[in-house]
Amino acid sequence: MVIAEAVHRRLLVLVLAGSTLLTLRPVSAEPVVDRTSTVPGAAGRPKPTDTVSAADLRAIAGWMDEGRAALERNNPAGAIQIFTKILKYPENQYSAEAQEYLGLAHQKRGELGEARAEYEDYLRRYPNGEQSDRVRQRLAGVVTATGGPSAALRAPGELLVKGPVIGKFTPTRDTNWTLVGSASVFYIRDDAFTRTTDGSLVPNPNASTDDTAIHQNETLATLDMIATWNNDKTKGRIRFSGAEEHRFNSPTMTDETGIAALSVETLVKDWDLTAVAGRQTLNGDGVVARFDGLLLSWQRLPTVRIDLVGGSPQASRYDAPLKNDRYFYGTGVHFGPFFGGLETSLYAIEQRDRWLVDREAVGTDFRYIDLNKFAFGNIDYDVHFQALNAAVVSGSWTLTDKSTIYGGADYRRTPFLSTMNALLNSPFVSLYNLLAAQPQTNQQLQTLAINSTPIYKSAMVGFTHPISEKLEIGGDVTVVNLSQPIAQTGVSTALLATLPAGNEYYFSAQLIGSNLLKEGDQYIGALRFAQQPTLKEYVIDLNTRYPVSNNLLVSPRLRLGYTTGVGTDLKQYTVFPSFMVDYFLTQDLSFEAELGAQWTDATLAGVKTSDIEFLATIGVRYSFHAESGGGNAANDRRKLATPATTALCRYASRPDGGNGSNCMSPYAGNQAGNQ
Numbered sequence: 236m237v238i239a240e241a242v243h244r245r246l247l248v249l250v251l252a253g254s255t256l257l258t259l260r261p262v263s264a265e266p267v268v269d270r271t272s273t274v275p276g277a278a279g280r281p282k283p284t285d286t287v288s289a290a291d292l293r294a295i296a297g298w299m300d301e302g303r304a305a306l307e308r309n310n311p312a313g314a315i316q317i318f319t320k321i322l323k324y325p326e327n328q329y330s331a332e333a334q335e336y337l338g339l340a341h342q343k344r345g346e347l348g349e350a351r352a353e354y355e356d357y358l359r360r361y362p363n364g365e366q367s368d369r370v371r372q373r374l375a376g377v378v379t380a381t382g383g384p385s386a387a388l389r390a391p392g393e394l395l396v397k398g399p400v401i402g403k404f405t406p407t408r409d410t411n412w413t414l415v416g417s418a419s420v421f422y423i424r425d426d427a428f429t430r431t432t433d434g435s436l437v438p439n440p441n442a443s444t445d446d447t448a449i450h451q452n453e454t455l456a457t458l459d460m461i462a463t464w465n466n467d468k469t470k471g472r473i474r475f476s477g478a479e480e481h482r483f484n485s486p487t488m489t490d491e492t493g494i495a496a497l498s499v500e501t502l503v504k505d506w507d508l509t510a511v512a513g514r515q516t517l518n519g520d521g522v523v524a525r526f527d528g529l530l531l532s533w534q535r536l537p538t539v540r541i542d543l544v545g546g547s548p549q550a551s552r553y554d555a556p557l558k559n560d561r562y563f564y565g566t567g568v569h570f571g572p573f574f575g576g577l578e579t580s581l582y583a584i585e586q587r588d589r590w591l592v593d594r595e596a597v598g599t600d601f602r603y604i605d606l607n608k609f610a611f612g613n614i615d616y617d618v619h620f621q622a623l624n625a626a627v628v629s630g631s632w633t634l635t636d637k638s639t640i641y642g643g644a645d646y647r648r649t650p651f652l653s654t655m656n657a658l659l660n661s662p663f664v665s666l667y668n669l670l671a672a673q674p675q676t677n678q679q680l681q682t683l684a685i686n687s688t689p690i691y692k693s694a695m696v697g698f699t700h701p702i703s704e705k706l707e708i709g710g711d712v713t714v715v716n717l718s719q720p721i722a723q724t725g726v727s728t729a730l731l732a733t734l735p736a737g738n739e740y741y742f743s744a745q746l747i748g749s750n751l752l753k754e755g756d757q758y759i760g761a762l763r764f765a766q767q768p769t770l771k772e773y774v775i776d777l778n779t780r781y782p783v784s785n786n787l788l789v790s791p792r793l794r795l796g797y798t799t800g801v802g803t804d805l806k807q808y809t810v811f812p813s814f815m816v817d818y819f820l821t822q823d824l825s826f827e828a829e830l831g832a833q834w835t836d837a838t839l840a841g842v843k844t845s846d847i848e849f850l851a852t853i854g855v856r857y858s859f860h861a862e863s864g865g866g867n868a869a870n871d872r873r874k875l876a877t878p879a880t881t882a883l884c885r886y887a888s889r890p891d892g893g894n895g896s897n898c899m900s901p902y903a904g905n906q907a908g909n910q
Contacts, residue, residue: 287325295321295329302336305606306343313606314340320572323537331361335370342377348413351377352465355411409466414859416460421827421854425451430845453482455854471501474515478552493552495525507535514556517544520567521584521596521615523651525549527556540569548586560589561655576604586653588666591680594653595619607633617652620681624652641711642696649691649717657684689736690718697743706748713741737768755782770805773797790815792831800839807837813850820855828853 338353498513528546545564565584598615610630629643697711796809813831
């Protein structure tokens, strides 16, 4: 009966998805040439045979003004969002200009791969357009920066003679390839020296014990590559991200090699169908992590997309492909953008561990983006457990005086509710070992999983305000509650696992200065306070970035901390200085190093502990055909996001060292994906 019910449920999901596809599919099946852009991720642009209404034209005209203004205000990210939205509409008198400006916005942002793809696509569609010569000049600059040939530049005269009128697309069998990526090797060392003195000992109060520990002694090598192709029929992307950790003299830990991502993404233009196969990460459709599997997306209309997804979840990059018996399948329908920048989606997902239902949820996402506002929300309800899994909302609003108000509220089960959570506080490694030792009904197993899963709740509000062109102040307040301590398992996050149960309060105030002594410098001073159930913590953070030269960035940092116990006589003092350097040996090769030392003195119940910890990270990184290289960006590295820049964002509003959502390393995507 259970198997029949599961089969019936799967068939029902497939029938609903298939019915929706047939409903949206156009009556005419005649092949037409796709108007799809070469920019990765911009699938779903309409066919040139479609028409645009007069009302849409009026809206597009207004958006064009907004996009031009965004470029003038040096806001290329906002311009990209606007021009991409315009190009989702059928061909019209604004399409050529929007595509040129989209390429320019990518170029201004240092995303040369995307800019080149847009310019080349422009010249294929509008080879004798009014601005084709200017686009060729821009493409020539991009090609020179990336070091590759351009098919559109090899015979410009021929294109001008043989090209059709503006608005038409000239089919070509050429396939354009691009390759970007980086490789790095780092040595990481973390040594601690601890001295403990027990003042209660009599008659020798000075008796002490010393301890030395090596917390980390390893090399970390990473390789990240993205190859893209584009032609008349298909476009796609091949992504690889992997790492190898070699640990020296560790009796308990062995060397590990892992693959964070290995996937192939293909868009079949005539079908408006995108497929992504392999190891990938998806934050949507009810999927919140890495998995091995397949994602299918079909977008026949500019404002509707249907997803089918299935695979096996993977908790770590070191997991072997399809190593366990857990698998999931689901579907999602995405709508938008509407009203300028509103997008929303509905999804249903089921996950099983062999025959056991692990997760069975329905939910919705929404997001809104315009030039001054951003909002995101998610609601996830587990129909199997009949319990709310997550309800999250966050957003920001930039006012006319450039002040920004931001905040959010978060309710979620941590980790996400599933039958596997029954193992969180048990010695068993699988559900089958648990059931073999402690036979339980499905209801008992669900109750155990719910009772073992902590509930994490938080609310945060903050603001930033520019005092002048060079100074900015900011502050935020965060309240956190955890219903119970999180079990130390592989599925727990490193940050949340450090949180005790109960209420916590965090307060932060910051003063930020930029370009005070030299263009590209930055200084942040922060005062932070945290009250947790067992302690209070006071922190002063001083972070700087200074461009000594075009190729050399240094970033000194200092943290001073004082901690006192709640209900105990704990007293702790912390001093943590560090120094980070980022030196560009060549345009593509950089040397990166961070050296630091932390002194901690603590006294609790008459026992005094002195700890000195030395930390070092030293390595080199090579970027090939990097999108951030070349052009003005490469020639003025003081304005680039580099590892030295991330030293400014090492600490967020949390005094415990948790990373902030507003601080993102240029390599954060790779690092996050490599976990």
